[in-house]
Amino acid sequence: MPARPQFDDDRRRARLALxxxxxxxxxxxxxxQVVDDLVAVHATDPATVFLAVSARxxxxxxxxxxRALYRDRTVLRRHGMRGTLFAIPAALAPTLYTSTTAKAVARERARxxxxFAASGRDAGWTARVEDAVRAALADPGAELTGSRLSELVPQLRETIDYGVGTAYQATQPVGMRLLRLLGMEGAIVRRRPVGSWxxxxxxxxxxxxxxxxxxxAERADAQRELARRWLERYGPATEDDLVWWTGWGVREVRAALAACAAVEVELAGGAAGFALPGDLDPVAGPDPWAALLPALDPTVMGVKHRDWYLPPAHRPQLVDRSGNLGPTVWWNGRVVGGWAQRPDGDVxxxxxxxxxxxxxxxVGAEAAALRGVLADARVTPRxxxxxxxxxxx
Structure with a gap:
């Protein structure tokens, strides 16, 4: 049996840099170009999209x-992997929905x-409220906040009890649940925010x-395409990495890797990884570089196993209790520290x-450049x- 192609950490970092x-x-x-090359940029925290793109x-x-988000609409905000909100290339939206979001939508609508039924609101009531939301947005060019929609569709202000009898019991506005679902389906779309970026x-x-x-068959074909795009930008990486990034089941990931003819390779320490066929040659590393990346940046969050760029000793300072990575400082393909913006604007x-x-x-030069980008804005990670x-x- 021929030996597996080998990728040490330096080879992976060179690819990441470029x-x-x-x-x-x-x-x-x-x-x-940036969003397309990153495949998807976390948008749970709105500042992440802007700072992740600016850094590149x-x-x-x-x-x-x-411009891309609000004038040309070539970049869209959509729910995708792991039920998370991402900024994606507009052309990727059908693939993302078919491969990932459609199944999440079905589960969310059923829940x-x-x-709603437990609070006396049947499917007919829900459908009428959905129709009322669409009618409120029907005028050409209409862009309304959730608050304004709740004024026009008062049912959105009603509340339901969620998780009754559990430790998670809470009261939720109808609008919070329904608008999120309609957004996941693409029936309503997020536009320019109130206030700043x-x-x-x-x-x-x-x-x-x-x-x-x-x-x-359609889902499998879309999963093959999404896995191919991810491997092209984040590979070589492990099966476990792709399971984590997509939120798919192991069988779905294995089928997608097989469908795009992924080649098994050997990573540092002997771990098995995957790369696309024809993408096994070394990449010449660039000159030394530094970067300040925002919280939840896709480079930091793109894989599950991160020891090859994030030293375990640094994690207690850079990761929150839920595993979210905060703002990071990079030097030549490794995370070497973190950054923040103080109330006076200093980075x-x-x-x-x-x-x-x-x-x-x-790093100091990058911090000064970032201070200029932020100008009067103040960014506190979510x-x-x-x-x-x-x-x-």
Missing amino acids: RHRLAPVARAERAE LAAPGIADTE LLKD TSSRHRWTLGQAAPAAPSA VFELLEDAGRDARDA FRTPLERRLTS
């Missing part, structure tokens, strides 16, 4: 991402109808009717290891980590 556009030589001209632009800034209070506009539930950082004078100087809290105290 394919994720982190090295200066690989920086992009437009936001669409030849001319860092916020304006080009606003919603069950919870850091705001999560988005306006809604009318989308398209939810597609029909995909067939098993500060702390290196968790001695990376040398060149590293500190380069999921705060020990180091970020300490730097801002």
